[in-house]
Amino acid sequence: MTRSRWTDLARRPALAALYFLVLTPIGLCVRRIRDPLRRSWHACATTYWDHP
Amino acid sequence: MPELILGISAYYHDSAAAVVADGVPLAAAQEERFSRRRHDPRFPAGAVDYCLRAAGAKLGDIAAVAFYEDSALKFRRALATWLATAPRGFPAFHDAFPQWLAWKRNATGEVRRNLRARAGDGGALPPVVSGRHHASHAASAFYPSPYESAAVLCVDGVGEWATTSMWHGRGTRLSALGELRFPHSLGLLYSAFTYFCGFKVDSGEYKLMGLAPYGKPRYAQLIRERLIDIKPDGSFRLDLRHFSYVYGRVMTGRGFEELFDGPRREPEGPLTEREFDLAASVQQVTEEVMLRLARTVCERTGERRLCLAGGVALNCVANGRIVAEGLCDEVWVQPAAGDAGGALGAALAESHRRGAPRAHVGRRTDAMSGALLGPAYAAEEIAGFLDRHGVPYTRLSGDRLARRVAAEIAAGRIVGWFQGRMEFGPRALGARSILADPRDPGMQSTLNLRIKFRESFRPFAPAVLSEDAARWFDLRQESPYMLLTAQVAAEQCRDGDGDGDGDGADAGAGDDLTGLGLLRVRRSTIPAVTHVDRSSRVQTVGPHDNPPFRRLLTAFRDLTGCPLLVNTSFNVRGEPIVNTPQEAYTCFMRTGIDLLVLGDFLLEKQDQPPWRDKEDDWRDAIPMD
Numbered sequence: 001m002t003r004s005r006w007t008d009l010a011r012r013p014a015l016a017a018l019y020f021l022v023l024t025p026i027g028l029c030v031r032r033i034r035d036p037l038r039r040s041w042h043a044c045a046t047t048y049w050d051h052p
Numbered sequence: 053m054p055e056l057i058l059g060i061s062a063y064y065h066d067s068a069a070a071v072v073a074d075g076v077p078l079a080a081a082q083e084e085r086f087s088r089r090r091h092d093p094r095f096p097a098g099a100v101d102y103c104l105r106a107a108g109a110k111l112g113d114i115a116a117v118a119f120y121e122d123s124a125l126k127f128r129r130a131l132a133t134w135l136a137t138a139p140r141g142f143p144a145f146h147d148a149f150p151q152w153l154a155w156k157r158n159a160t161g162e163v164r165r166n167l168r169a170r171a172g173d174g175g176a177l178p179p180v181v182s183g184r185h186h187a188s189h190a191a192s193a194f195y196p197s198p199y200e201s202a203a204v205l206c207v208d209g210v211g212e213w214a215t216t217s218m219w220h221g222r223g224t225r226l227s228a229l230g231e232l233r234f235p236h237s238l239g240l241l242y243s244a245f246t247y248f249c250g251f252k253v254d255s256g257e258y259k260l261m262g263l264a265p266y267g268k269p270r271y272a273q274l275i276r277e278r279l280i281d282i283k284p285d286g287s288f289r290l291d292l293r294h295f296s297y298v299y300g301r302v303m304t305g306r307g308f309e310e311l312f313d314g315p316r317r318e319p320e321g322p323l324t325e326r327e328f329d330l331a332a333s334v335q336q337v338t339e340e341v342m343l344r345l346a347r348t349v350c351e352r353t354g355e356r357r358l359c360l361a362g363g364v365a366l367n368c369v370a371n372g373r374i375v376a377e378g379l380c381d382e383v384w385v386q387p388a389a390g391d392a393g394g395a396l397g398a399a400l401a402e403s404h405r406r407g408a409p410r411a412h413v414g415r416r417t418d419a420m421s422g423a424l425l426g427p428a429y430a431a432e433e434i435a436g437f438l439d440r441h442g443v444p445y446t447r448l449s450g451d452r453l454a455r456r457v458a459a460e461i462a463a464g465r466i467v468g469w470f471q472g473r474m475e476f477g478p479r480a481l482g483a484r485s486i487l488a489d490p491r492d493p494g495m496q497s498t499l500n501l502r503i504k505f506r507e508s509f510r511p512f513a514p515a516v517l518s519e520d521a522a523r524w525f526d527l528r529q530e531s532p533y534m535l536l537t538a539q540v541a542a543e544q545c546r547d548g549d550g551d552g553d554g555d556g557a558d559a560g561a562g563d564d565l566t567g568l569g570l571l572r573v574r575r576s577t578i579p580a581v582t583h584v585d586r587s588s589r590v591q592t593v594g595p596h597d598n599p600p601f602r603r604l605l606t607a608f609r610d611l612t613g614c615p616l617l618v619n620t621s622f623n624v625r626g627e628p629i630v631n632t633p634q635e636a637y638t639c640f641m642r643t644g645i646d647l648l649v650l651g652d653f654l655l656e657k658q659d660q661p662p663w664r665d666k667e668d669d670w671r672d673a674i675p676m677d
């Protein structure tokens with residue numbers, strides 16, 4: 001697919017707006033409740049297996 | 053008419069197609085072999101066309117097309133990752149989001165669009181269904197295996213969410229028992245070290261594995277303490293503060309540099325003690341996790357047979373440890389264990405879901421036909437190509453050809469061996485192979501530098517007659533797909549005096565050598581296939597496997613007493629394995645291969661007309677792997 005130069009120029013600000021004005025605030029709120037990636041280690045846990 | 057299912061894996065890495073008829077694999081191939089672009093991730097148009105040709109079918113004859121993963125779920129994982137890493141992850145978001153939005157989250161739609169283009173306007177299009185990435189891996193591991201029931205373990209980088217999964221296979225049923233999820237991934241841990249050591253992710257992992265025996269695992273404890281928390285049952289989590297792959301464009305960043313003594317090695321830069329030790333360390337940790345996972349899945353299922361798939365199952369050293377430790381009675385590894393094999397797995401899963409039996413189990417063989425599921429070229433086609441280009445050849449067949457080629461190899465010549473159907477998966481197994489004498493102490497460096505144009509440290513693997521394997525290797529089971537490493541048998545080992553003359557003058561010499569200096573030590577009667585730790589990645593060739601290749605091995609044994617040959621893939625570094633006679637001839641003429649065998653046709657280098665490449669240096673045109 002070919003894109004015009006204008007599409008390219010408009011793309012970065014549009015993506016930045018979406019990322020910083022929408023995704024970032026949602027992400028910060030979500031992380032206050034729980035980490036979507038469950039990154040923490042649990043020394044006391046015997047397993048990390050999840051049920052499929 | 054049997055029910056045909058077409059399987060497709062694409063849009064990430066190493067796309068492929070496979071076709072199965074009532075649960076029996078008929079054909080399978082990676083797209084890279086047709087497009088000549090290594091690990092080609094695009095829609096596998098060439099592979100699909102080939103599979104349909106091999107099945108004698110048109111798209112309209114296919115009952116269903118099975119795509120190997122769920123792209124919508126994968127998109128949700130990408131979304132969760134962006135939310136979890138904002139605002140750090142903008143560069144990765146910027147690169148990936150437009151593609152996800154445009155087409156990637158609907159990969160089956162993209163498959164349908166590509167198939168529609170192939171079918172033409174009037175052609176009927178079969179339904180396209182999608183499975184789950186790890187379900188496809190599990191299906192590729194269990195369904196073609198020779199076992200009625202087995203434990204199944206899949207370990208890779210990442211699919212949708214799962215990065216590790218365990219299953220119980222019984223008959224035509226596969227039950228999921230548990231999974232570990234992104235970003236906690238053994239495959240990505242290994243890839244992070246691959247990247248940090250200056251190799252390419254998704255293809256340099258073999259190199260890291262080959263490098264490991266040169267080093268000492270002095271970072272292993274640090275990895276266990278700081279990078280990965282491993283539970284006794286093999287489940288684990290990574291400490292993502294040290295990795296960049298979750299939010300960035302690269303695998304590792306400053307965290308790795310602080311832990312591992314400085315910046316990443318530059319690609320193609322000199323290899324130092326640090327890279328050897330990093331490779332040894334991550335390999336040791338990987339083996340430790342794989343052993344625990346294997347023990348857990350066997351205990352949970354009560355099975356003594358284990359099937360493996362996923363990119364990490366290509367780590368033949370870890371597989372060899374599972375066998376050597378006796379965690380189970382037998383291990384079967386899908387030869388296309390990486391994502392290409394997902395095409396076959398998805399097709400098999402759909403076929404068995406529709407009621408196809410696993411007929412091969414009663415015969416106690418696997419259903420992979422020795423992984424020889426790719427295109428073959430008839431004698432007339434080969435002769436046509438040779439005659440068209442005025443290529444001189446001799447035609448020999450059967451035992452005469454085998455005896456002649458065996459004699460040439462015993463005289464130190466290197467042979468390009470092109471026979472029958474091409475292999476499915478990353479290993480050459482005697483259909484598209486370069487063969488040489490394993491007893492020659494100089495052969496490893498000759499092959500690396502003069503034929504493959506690749507790094508001198510990389511080891512070569514042997515193909516051995518299965519009935520003789522036990523006398524040459526400590527191998528407890530068959531290894532038809534070159535996916536198990538074993539130690540060279542003690543009776544073949546030497547102390548090694550470094551001069552390669554085998555006089556054993558200063559037995560024990562080599563103990564003080566480190567790094568690539570270890571390469572100079574002759575460790576066994578088969579030095580070209582003995583790695584510095586006396587291990588070897590073995591392919592066993594049984595009585596019913598690949599008849600021309602077996603004849604050659606038998607002829608070599610009859611002539612020399614040695615029932616094995618160096619068997620490496622027919623390509624040069626960075627290039628896909630050859631598929632057609634034309635590609636084999638080009639590789640033969642460009643490299644130091646002395647003799648080319650195309651079916652029954654034998655070509656000698658000195659008889660060939662002078663070769664001129666269109667490009668001044670054709671190697672510049674091949675991207676580094």
Ligand SMILES: [Fe+2]
Nearest residue numbers: 208362363391
């Ligand atoms: Fe995978």
